[in-house]
Amino acid sequence: MWWFYDPTFPLVIIAIIIGFIAQQRVRSTFAKYSRVASARGFTAAKVVRLILDQNGLGNISIQGIRGNLTDHYDPKKRTINLSEPVYTSASLAALGVAAHEAGHAIQDAQGYLPMKARQAIYPMAAIGSQMLFPAVLGGIFLGLKPLVYIGIFLYTFAVLFSIVTLPVELDASKRALRTLQDSGYLISQEMDGAKKVLKAAAMTYVAAVVVSVLQLLRLLLLARSSRD
Numbered sequence: 001m002w003w004f005y006d007p008t009f010p011l012v013i014i015a016i017i018i019g020f021i022a023q024q025r026v027r028s029t030f031a032k033y034s035r036v037a038s039a040r041g042f043t044a045a046k047v048v049r050l051i052l053d054q055n056g057l058g059n060i061s062i063q064g065i066r067g068n069l070t071d072h073y074d075p076k077k078r079t080i081n082l083s084e085p086v087y088t089s090a091s092l093a094a095l096g097v098a099a100h101e102a103g104h105a106i107q108d109a110q111g112y113l114p115m116k117a118r119q120a121i122y123p124m125a126a127i128g129s130q131m132l133f134p135a136v137l138g139g140i141f142l143g144l145k146p147l148v149y150i151g152i153f154l155y156t157f158a159v160l161f162s163i164v165t166l167p168v169e170l171d172a173s174k175r176a177l178r179t180l181q182d183s184g185y186l187i188s189q190e191m192d193g194a195k196k197v198l199k200a201a202a203m204t205y206v207a208a209v210v211v212s213v214l215q216l217l218r219l220l221l222l223a224r225s226s227r228d
Contacts, residue, residue: 012218015211022200022207029200030069033093033193034085038186044086044098047185051102052080054183060105064088071097073104075119080105092186096194099180100201103172114167125161128154136219145223152219162205162212169205173198 042050048062061079064087065071071083080101086094107115135151180186180194 009218011214012211015207015214019204019207019211022204026197026200026204027069029197030093030097033096033197034089034091036092036190036193038090038092038095038190040185040187041090042095042185043088043090044082044094045088047095047180048080048082048098048102050183050185051099051179052105055106055109057105057109069097071101073101073108075104075108078105092190092193093197095180095185096176096197097201099176099185099194100172100198102179103175104168106175107168107172112168112171114164114171118161118164118168121157121161121164124154124157126158128156128158132158132219148223152216152223155216155219159212159216162209166205166209170202173202 045062045064052058052060052062059078063079063081065081065083067083068085069083071081071086073080080098082098082101086097104115132151132155135154136148176198177191177195181188181191186194
C-alpha cells in the first residue's frame with residue numbers, strides 16, 4: 001500500500017496544483033492579449049515567414065493546425081505549426097507565440113546545444129514516461145524490485161528532458177522578443193503584452209520541472225522505504 005500514500009504525497013499534490021495554476025495563467029493571459037491587435041497589422045504567419053527568411057531559413061514551411069495553444073516547431077519535418085487562433089491573427093499574443101516558434105527553428109539551424117541535448121534525450125524520455133507506471137506497478141505486484149528500479153531509471157530521462165526543455169524555451173522567448181522589437185513588428189508600447197504572454201508560457205515549463213523532480217524524488221523514497 002506504500003505506493004498509494006507516503007509523506008511525500010502532499011508535495012506532489014502541491015506540484016500538480018502549481019502546474020494547473022500555470023496552465024490557467026497562460027490560457028487567461030493568451031486570451032487577454034489575443035483581443036489586442038498589433039498596430040502594424042502583421043499576421044502571425046507573415047511574421048514567422050519574415051523572421052525565417054531573415055535568417056536564411058526559407059526551406060522551413062509554415063502551416064496551420066487545429067487546436068488551441070498547440071503551436072510547435074517540428075525539427076524532423078522542418079515545419080512551424082501554428083494553431084487556429086494564432087495563424088491568421090495579428091494580435092500581440094499571436095505574434096509573441098509565433099515569433100517564439102520561429103526562435104526554435106533558428107535554434108535548430110544554429111545547433112543550439114540545449115536543443116540538441118533535448119532532441120537526443122527525447123526517445124528515452126518518451127519510453128520512460130510510458131513505462132514508468134507499468135514497470136513500477138508490475139514490480140510491486142509481482143514482487144520484482146529490479147523492475148521498479150528499471151522504471152525509475154527510465155523515468156529519469158523524462159525528468160532530464162523536462163529540465164533541458166526549460167533553457168530551450170526561455171531562449172526561444174528571448175529571441176522572439178528581441179526580433180519583434182528590433183525588426184519593428186511590434187511597437188515599443190506593445191512589447192509588454194507579448195512579454196506577459198511568453199512569461200506565462202514559461203511558467204508552465206517551470207511547473208513541469210517541479211512536478212517531474214518531485215515525482216522522481218517520491219519514487220526513490222518509496223523504493224528505498226520498501227526495502228526496509
